[in-house]
Amino acid sequence: MRPEGAARWFWARKACMASAAPTQAREDVMPEITEILSRIPGLGAAGGTATRLGGRSNANYRVDTPDGPVVLRIPNPDPGPFIDRANEIEATRVAAEIGIGPALLHAEPDGTLATRWIDGAHPMSPSRYRSDPSAVRRLGKAVARLHGSGRVLAGRYDPRRIVDAYTASYRDQSGTLPWGASVQEILEASLDRVEQGRLTAVPSHCDPVPENCLDDGSRMFLVDWEYAAMADPAWDLAYASLEADFDEKDDQALLEAYGLAGIPHGRFLATKLIAAAVNGLWELRRSARSGERNVEGRSRILLSAAETLATDSRLRHWLAGHHRS
Numbered sequence: 001m002r003p004e005g006a007a008r009w010f011w012a013r014k015a016c017m018a019s020a021a022p023t024q025a026r027e028d029v030m031p032e033i034t035e036i037l038s039r040i041p042g043l044g045a046a047g048g049t050a051t052r053l054g055g056r057s058n059a060n061y062r063v064d065t066p067d068g069p070v071v072l073r074i075p076n077p078d079p080g081p082f083i084d085r086a087n088e089i090e091a092t093r094v095a096a097e098i099g100i101g102p103a104l105l106h107a108e109p110d111g112t113l114a115t116r117w118i119d120g121a122h123p124m125s126p127s128r129y130r131s132d133p134s135a136v137r138r139l140g141k142a143v144a145r146l147h148g149s150g151r152v153l154a155g156r157y158d159p160r161r162i163v164d165a166y167t168a169s170y171r172d173q174s175g176t177l178p179w180g181a182s183v184q185e186i187l188e189a190s191l192d193r194v195e196q197g198r199l200t201a202v203p204s205h206c207d208p209v210p211e212n213c214l215d216d217g218s219r220m221f222l223v224d225w226e227y228a229a230m231a232d233p234a235w236d237l238a239y240a241s242l243e244a245d246f247d248e249k250d251d252q253a254l255l256e257a258y259g260l261a262g263i264p265h266g267r268f269l270a271t272k273l274i275a276a277a278v279n280g281l282w283e284l285r286r287s288a289r290s291g292e293r294n295v296e297g298r299s300r301i302l303l304s305a306a307e308t309l310a311t312d313s314r315l316r317h318w319l320a321g322h323h324r325s
Helices: 005-023 031-037 085-097 126-131 134-147 159-174 181-196 233-243 248-258 265-290 293-310 313-319
Strands: 026-028 049-052 059-063 070-074 104-107 113-116 202-204 213-215 220-222 229-231
Touching (some): 031 070, 181 293, 233 248, 233 265, 248 265, 265 313
Antiparallel strands (some): 026 049, 049 059, 213 220
């Protein structure tokens, strides 16, 4: 399922942002960076230049040091209520230990992080996935390694709680829903069915947008673990598919690489609908607060995706119990 028409501009813009992220202008290492590096054994003598990387809420830099390049993340001092920095640091450490994240060199309680630079790795985008279909399989294998690691993270990701809270907030502001009654009915049925057939929670990234997926052509790495928690195993897969604009062929490749036995396709579609609702409602809230036109366009794309998913006959059959697996 891929949004059509005017939605193309968003995906093209996002692809350009992601691919340009590691090639921003270089600048002298700022005093703030030098001060942070001085607290890291072996990196205190770093100097020269820093390269500003991408990032929506945090400041990220590549810094060249005598011990090789590192990525320094200077966090947003006000991350909001859903981010636990201690949990993020632990998840970043786990990702490095199981081979799907860069080596963690330094971490501070406020979320300041230094990780090893991964040579040859590029942030993904919808267009990068389309130009290299094998990257979809590498993503599926990386998620499978995370979910099968046996690690335990703090917190539990509960999409129903988020959908209910965001829906109530939107109703309070507008007096209605952002979609029709039929979509709401399928969304509620999807939430019910996913909960009734709840799978064992697994350690999850919970925000595998393309920019958080770095690919070196042989392996996929995940970064930015701010929302990591224990979650339904379908969440990371469905969320990644939604945000990367995967079509049915991509979805099949993703699920096959992950291991089809664990995630029935109906459950995958239901979770993808829930993810579209969560992100669409979140973007509506953000648009109302900021007035940004690009954010408003983003919310329309996600809500359109939710409406399309709600009409999928395979999802409706699964919800009706025609497919019990």
